[in-house]
Amino acid sequence: MTMSNHLEHSFFNRPVLEVAEDLIGARLIKDGRELTITELEAYDGPSDLACHASKGCTERTRVMYGAAGVFYVYLCYGMYWMLNIVTGPAGYPAALLIRGAGDISGPGKLTKALGIDGSYNNRPADPKTGLYFTPPETRPHKKLIQTTPRIGVSYAGPVWANKPYRYLLTAG
DNA sequence: TAAGTGATCTCT
C-alpha cells in the first residue's frame, strides 16, 4: 500500500508552539532516509525579537509570511544551512528551526548530513520535494518533552532570549 | 575562546 500519511498544511497551520509539541518525535524524511526529530526551536511572529521577521518582511524572511508547511532555509555564519518549517496562518511569520534528528545534534550538522541547502528554501514539505515529515507511530509522552531557552539568541533581550521555546525529546 | 565564512540588511 502507498504510504502517504505525511504531515502537511493543516498540521502546520496552527500556533507554532502547538506544532512544536506535536513535531517532536515525528519523523523527518529525506530521500528515503528517516530520522526522529529530537530538537526544535520556535520563532513566533513579529513581536519575537529572536525571530528574523521581527525586523519586518524582507526578501529573505518573506517565506515565513507565506503558507504553513513550507521550508525556510537560510545560510548562517557563511557556512551552515538552517532548516526551518513555516507554521501558522499566512501573513503571520512563524517557523520551527530543526536543530536535531536521529543521532545528529546541531542544526548545521543536520543539514550537512542530509545534504540540505538553499535550494529547499520556499519548497513545501512533501514527498514530491524529497523532504517531508511523517507522524510518530506513537506520540511521545509529554513528560519526555523538555523545554529550555533558545540557543544563541541573547541579542533578542532578556524577555525573548529566556522564553522556553526550545523543545527537546529526552531519552526515554 | 576565537576564528572561519558569505548572504543579508542598513546605512551612505
Add this chain to the structure above:
DNA sequence: GAGATCACTTAA
C-alpha cells in the same frame, strides 16, 4: 559600495 551582523561548528 562599505560595514555590521549572524538561529554555528571546530579546534585549541
